[in-house]
Amino acid sequence: MSFTKDLKSDAAAGQEDAVRLLVERVAASSLLNKKTATVHTLPATTSPAAFGLFGLAVCNMLHMGPFLGIVNEGADHLMYSFALFFGGIGQLVAGGMEYQRKNTWACITWLCYSGYWMGYGWSGMQDGDTTNEFKSTPASWVMANILWGVVTLILWLATFAFNGVLCLMMFLLTVQFFLEAAAATHESVYKATGVVGFIVSTLAFYIGASVLFQEVYQKDLLPLFPLDWTKLRGRRQYGATGTRKDLAPKLEPEEDV
Numbered sequence: 001m002s003f004t005k006d007l008k009s010d011a012a013a014g015q016e017d018a019v020r021l022l023v024e025r026v027a028a029s030s031l032l033n034k035k036t037a038t039v040h041t042l043p044a045t046t047s048p049a050a051f052g053l054f055g056l057a058v059c060n061m062l063h064m065g066p067f068l069g070i071v072n073e074g075a076d077h078l079m080y081s082f083a084l085f086f087g088g089i090g091q092l093v094a095g096g097m098e099y100q101r102k103n104t105w106a107c108i109t110w111l112c113y114s115g116y117w118m119g120y121g122w123s124g125m126q127d128g129d130t131t132n133e134f135k136s137t138p139a140s141w142v143m144a145n146i147l148w149g150v151v152t153l154i155l156w157l158a159t160f161a162f163n164g165v166l167c168l169m170m171f172l173l174t175v176q177f178f179l180e181a182a183a184a185t186h187e188s189v190y191k192a193t194g195v196v197g198f199i200v201s202t203l204a205f206y207i208g209a210s211v212l213f214q215e216v217y218q219k220d221l222l223p224l225f226p227l228d229w230t231k232l233r234g235r236r237q238y239g240a241t242g243t244r245k246d247l248a249p250k251l252e253p254e255e256d257v
Contacts, residue, residue: 045101047215048094052110053208055094059087059117061201067183067194080124087117105158112151142181149177164225165210169203172196 062079065071095110127135156170179193210222 045097047101047211048097048110049106050208050212050215052091052094052113053204053211055086055090055117056113057201057204057208059083060197060204064194064197064201067190068198069191069194077124080121083117083121083124088114088121089118090114091117105155105162109155112155116148138184142184145177145181149174149181152177160227160229162227164227165203165207166224167227169200169207172200172203176200 059079059082062082066073091110091114095107095114098107098110101107123136152170152174156167156174159167159170176193176196179189179196183190183193206222207224210220210224213219213221
């Protein structure tokens with residue numbers, strides 16, 4: 001009997017040791033931050049950033065075609081369908097994926113612009129029907145562009161925690177909305193809107209390609225110039241800047257478990 005009890009006690013002790021060791025290894029592999037008692041884990045989903053940025057670049061470039069004088073208004077009409085599906089539904093999916101990744105800024109941004117592109121595409125199709133009583137007016141578009149300029153301004157203020165290229169793109173996108181609100185006042189403003197919009201789309205292509213290449217080749221082939229405010233704020237900043245190496249916090253080296 002005593003021999004059986006000893007075996008049971010040894011088995012129980014072995015299970016306890018195994019569970020303790022498993023907990024310690026999970027904590028170590030999850031980069032447990034003992035200072036804040038927060039466990040940071042790498043996301044299980046792939047990054048949708050490149051897809052969302054390509055949607056922004058394509059839709060915005062088509063939208064800016066008439067402003068630049070490259071094409072007539074037909075390009076803007078073609079953009080309505082892309083705005084609904086590529087920009088609208090596509091960025092809605094991207095926002096959902098960023099939600100799973102716990103990337104707050106990206107989630108909010110993709111969801112906001114998903115609503116913008118869906119609204120723009122749907123409204124544009126309604127305006128094409130001359131008998132539709134729900135057609136929008138030029139004054140309503142002015143107000144809408146101003147409001148979206150305010151939303152983009154708020155989102156831009158949060159990009160100082162990420163990288164320089166994204167910060168520049170969001171700043172120019174803010175300028176684009178305000179210029180578009182005033183585009184009807186003078187021809188020079190109309191042309192300036194197209195130029196700024198063209199730069200925004202180019203930067204969106206650049207950032208999207210940078211994120212994609214970094215994920216595929218594991219190299220920063222197209223630099224995004226991260227903004228490091230560690231010295232100014234006196235503490236480390238965590239957040240996604242579009243590269244995999246920024247997804248996990250940087251901790252001081254600890255002893256192996």
